[in-house]
Amino acid sequence: MLSLRFHNGLILDPRAGALETLAISDGRILSDAPDLREVDLEGYALLPGLIDLHGDGFERHLAPRRGALRTTEEGLLALDAELAAAGITTAILAQFWSWEGGMRSPDFARELVRALTATRDRLRTDMQIQLRLETHMIDDFPAVEAFIAETGIRYVVFNDHLPHQRLAEGRRPPRLTGQALKSGRNPEAHLRLMQELHARSAEVPTRLAALSRALVARGVTLGSHDDHSAADRHAARAMGVRIAEFPETAEAAQAARAQGDPIILGAPNVMRGASHAGNVSARDLIADGLCDALVSDYHYPSLKAAALDLAGGVSPALAPVWDRVSARPAEMLGLSDRGTLAPGQRADLVVLEQATGQVAASFSGGVVSFLGGAFAERLLG
Secondary structure, three states: OEEEEEEEEEEEEOOOOOOOOEEEEOOOOEEEOOOOEEEEEOOOEEEEEEEEEEEEEOOHOOOOOOOOOOHHHHHHHHHHOOOOOOOEEEEEEEEEEEEOOHHHOHHHHHHHHHHHHHHHOOOOEEEEEEEEEOOOOHHHHHHHHHHHHHHHOOOOEEOOOOOHHHHHOOOOOOOOHHHHHHHHHOHHHHHHHHHHHHHHHHHHHHHHHHHHHHHHHHOEEEEEEEEHHHHHHHHHHHHOOOOOEOOOOOOHHHHHHHHOOOOEHHHHHHHOOOOOOOOOHHHHHHHHHOEEEEEEEEHHHHHHHHHHHHHHOOOOOOOHHHHHHHHHHHHOOOOOOOOOOOOOOOOOEEEEEOOOOEEEEEEEOEEEEEOOOOHHHHOOO
């Protein structure tokens, strides 16, 4: 771990604003230590590392093409490099437990946990798992609860990707064949599984409420994915589900805000200016004060890019926007040791070129996880 004192640049805490200097040693931020090796930040900005509460872009690292990787561990090491280059120091991997199969199957969730445990000592980025549970897999609920207890997963989000309207009408869902092939089933077997799950919809609320109570009692944070209406949000909150992840409408987001529940929006939605699925624009929700945290969703570089876009570049005005990608996400998951530049916090840092916003360096727990460009010469020289 490095012992350094940064000065002479824009050192920006999302809560305290601009700081004169920042010192780190033994993986932590110090109040100050003038006897440490000095690093001149002229032309650069130093901020807390990005905390990404929901990213599923890891799927392309773990299975870019069939047979391209021998082990899941190789993919995690490649992921680690991309996360660091994107300025992300804490990454919550959004892993499904779903009827959809393939990389979204329960078996793959178990494999991801195994691989993450096996590579933990070689990874620089702090990677944790969010379990995305398909709500209609009610027969799996005991296994899910046991899996969470065994692995120590602290964040679970409820999803429902079943095409209920099509199934209720007796019609075949779109893209059935492609989805079936990904799951390893033939299309008829895949359709039959969806129909069987849909037929048990009436059982879901009671069973899901019981599971929610058990998980909340364990201290697990719960979120709901793609709330469409105020009624959806109220129903989720009644079960102890406090985080509203990607609300599809302003109505659902407003309901979350009225209840005091945190709202997560996707950074790619911000960069596109609209949802790729035709839902409410993240920019509109942000303008109305309906956003607590931005996440990478399916594209890791978008997290930093969206923050810079909303702030208009690298300047002191970036602080309140950066709060949504560092301090506030840390609070939402109870990660009290990161997210700001306060003394005693983990030395999770990102250095940006002031002129371009490009990531010049990332530090995770005081260890360099990414270093490039002219800043590499400055730090090493």
